[in-house]
Amino acid sequence: MSRFAEKLSRQQFVLTAEIAPPKGVDVTLALEKAKRLEAVDAINITDNQGACMRMSPLALARLLIEHGYEPILQLTCRDRNRMALQSDLLGAAALGIENLLLLTGDHPRFGDHTASRPVFDLDSVQLLQVVDGLINGTDMAGKALSVSPHFFPGAAVAPATEPQQLVLKKFQKKIACGARFFQTQAVFQRSQLESFMLAADRFQVPVILGVLLLKNLRMAEFLNRNVPGVQVPEDLLKRLEEATDPLAEGVRIAREMVALGREFCQGVHLMTFGCEDLIPQILAE
Amino acid sequence: MIIGGSKGREELEALLEDCQSLFLIGCGSCATVCKVGGEEEVFAAQEWLEGLGLEVTGSVILDEACHIMRAARELRRLRVQVAEADALLVMSCGAGVQSISDCTEKRVLAAVNSLFLGNTRRFGQYEEKCSLCGDCILNETAGICPVTNCAKGLLNGPCGGMENGYCEVDNERECAWVRIYHRLEKQQRQGVFAKTVAAKDWSRKFKPGLHQLDRSSGAERKK
Numbered sequence: 001m002s003r004f005a006e007k008l009s010r011q012q013f014v015l016t017a018e019i020a021p022p023k024g025v026d027v028t029l030a031l032e033k034a035k036r037l038e039a040v041d042a043i044n045i046t047d048n049q050g051a052c053m054r055m056s057p058l059a060l061a062r063l064l065i066e067h068g069y070e071p072i073l074q075l076t077c078r079d080r081n082r083m084a085l086q087s088d089l090l091g092a093a094a095l096g097i098e099n100l101l102l103l104t105g106d107h108p109r110f111g112d113h114t115a116s117r118p119v120f121d122l123d124s125v126q127l128l129q130v131v132d133g134l135i136n137g138t139d140m141a142g143k144a145l146s147v148s149p150h151f152f153p154g155a156a157v158a159p160a161t162e163p164q165q166l167v168l169k170k171f172q173k174k175i176a177c178g179a180r181f182f183q184t185q186a187v188f189q190r191s192q193l194e195s196f197m198l199a200a201d202r203f204q205v206p207v208i209l210g211v212l213l214l215k216n217l218r219m220a221e222f223l224n225r226n227v228p229g230v231q232v233p234e235d236l237l238k239r240l241e242e243a244t245d246p247l248a249e250g251v252r253i254a255r256e257m258v259a260l261g262r263e264f265c266q267g268v269h270l271m272t273f274g275c276e277d278l279i280p281q282i283l284a285e
Numbered sequence: 286m287i288i289g290g291s292k293g294r295e296e297l298e299a300l301l302e303d304c305q306s307l308f309l310i311g312c313g314s315c316a317t318v319c320k321v322g323g324e325e326e327v328f329a330a331q332e333w334l335e336g337l338g339l340e341v342t343g344s345v346i347l348d349e350a351c352h353i354m355r356a357a358r359e360l361r362r363l364r365v366q367v368a369e370a371d372a373l374l375v376m377s378c379g380a381g382v383q384s385i386s387d388c389t390e391k392r393v394l395a396a397v398n399s400l401f402l403g404n405t406r407r408f409g410q411y412e413e414k415c416s417l418c419g420d421c422i423l424n425e426t427a428g429i430c431p432v433t434n435c436a437k438g439l440l441n442g443p444c445g446g447m448e449n450g451y452c453e454v455d456n457e458r459e460c461a462w463v464r465i466y467h468r469l470e471k472q473q474r475q476g477v478f479a480k481t482v483a484a485k486d487w488s489r490k491f492k493p494g495l496h497q498l499d500r501s502s503g504a505e506r507k508k
Contacts, residue, residue: 078437082484103445104437104439104444104445105437106446106453107436107437107446107453107454109436109454110453118436118437120437120438120439121484121485121487122484123437123439123440123441123444124441124444125440125441125442125481125482126440126441126481126482126483126484129481130484140484156445157445158445158447161445161447161448161449162449162450163450163463163466165466166442166443166447166462166463166466167443169442169466169478170441170442170443173441173442173478173481176481177481185445228444228445228446228447228448228453229445229446229447229448229453231448
């Protein structure tokens with residue numbers, strides 16, 4: 001069992017963060033970033049995040065393992081059909097990767113290869129089902145695997161999205177198909193998290209709250225315009241606008257979100273965009 | 286109906302380099318309704334080509350360019366004009382173009398990009414509602430197709446990009462899954478939310494499609 005899985009199963013509070021693989025073949029910066037993330041339990045490696053082509057997360061995840069870090073391999077349905085997904089999953093297992101975050105994936109329309117054909121042969125629910133099948137020794141065609149992989153599969157959820165009842169329906173499907181933990185999209189409002197967790201709690205699957213460091217007003221507005229599923233509310237935009245030191249205000253906001261994570265969730269997932277040195281401040285109680 | 290959009294004149298002109306004479310073929314069905322290959326457009330094309338100094342040996346508007354045998358019959362009837370042309374300019378969907386290329390060895394130029402199988406909202410306004418996936422899920426999704434209406438064609442609910450009920454790809458379009466959800470709610474049915482929908486069987490969409498009607502039942506026959 002991965003350290004991350006073990007900590008969650010002991011109901012301990014976990015910390016995760018993420019690294020995007022490089023656009024190119026030099027992983028020095030990615031490994032340096034991993035070093036600055038030593039406080040976290042596991043590091044998500046994003047999969048052509050925002051539909052921008054980068055190095056395979058499988059490769060970077062393996063390199064992180066070799067340097068002593070624990071990765072959470074993100075895998076989206078956007079770029080691979082069911083055969084490619086399964087073979088990458090078997091490869092991941094052979095490379096010692098256990099933690100998975102299984103996602104639908106952003107539409108290519110947002111990325112740097114807008115003319116590419118979106119695959120979406122499977123959706124995230126079906127991909128969870130497939131992983132469950134592999135763990136139990138069979139592939140999607142019902143063929144037996146010689147040795148089956150050990151995985152700790154997780155999924156994403158966007159608690160702040162309306163209609164929440166609909167979000168919850170998909171959340172339940174993901175649990176039924178084997179999701180053992182959830183990492184959430186960034187949440188900025190107590191009321192949204194509270195009502196979601198009220199409904200989600202009874203499923204007893206650990207939820208890790210996405211906490212995003214807002215560095216300034218411009219960034220917040222950019223997120224609102226360009227990042228699917230992220231909405232920074234008006235009052236926070238105002239706080240950033242009026243602050244003399246917007247970054248310090250952003251850290252304060254992130255700290256408030258971490259406090260919410262401690263109250264309602266079983267961990268936080270930090271998105272700090274180059275400001276990893278501020279993580280201790282964000283985590284300060 | 287097959288929705289088509291005309292290729293630009295510039296793109297067509299580049300194709301005409303080796304041609305001195307052309308025979309024009311329009312279609313009286315979809316291409317006429319979409320105004321890419323009806324009488325009016327074929328006439329305009331003729332004027333344009335003659336303006337470029339090319340000869341138009343003749344023209345015809347087929348009732349349905351996608352009817353292979355009838356298209357062949359018409360071309361046989363007009364064989365003299367067809368024979369005089371260096372190439373045939375076909376102003377119909379890709380299916381129509383291939384009825385023509387099916388019955389002549391002559392060079393065929395396609396003047397239209399086929400876009401999708403579309404419903405008409407009102408004149409000039411078309412909407413894609415069916416992707417012809419071969420594995421219909423409408424009975425479980427309250428008559429709203431997620432394969433087509435969801436930008437990602439998801440089968441088990443909305444993606445994380447849905448925002449306040451709108452689609453991440455086009456924030457002016459309601460998320461297909463929100464529409465399905467509300468419609469099922471009104472019908473007091475669980476539908477697609479009661480189960481995990483299995484991955485689609487794309488073998489049903491094997492290309493090229495061939496289908497033969499069973500005359501007694503109308504059911505699909507094994508290919």
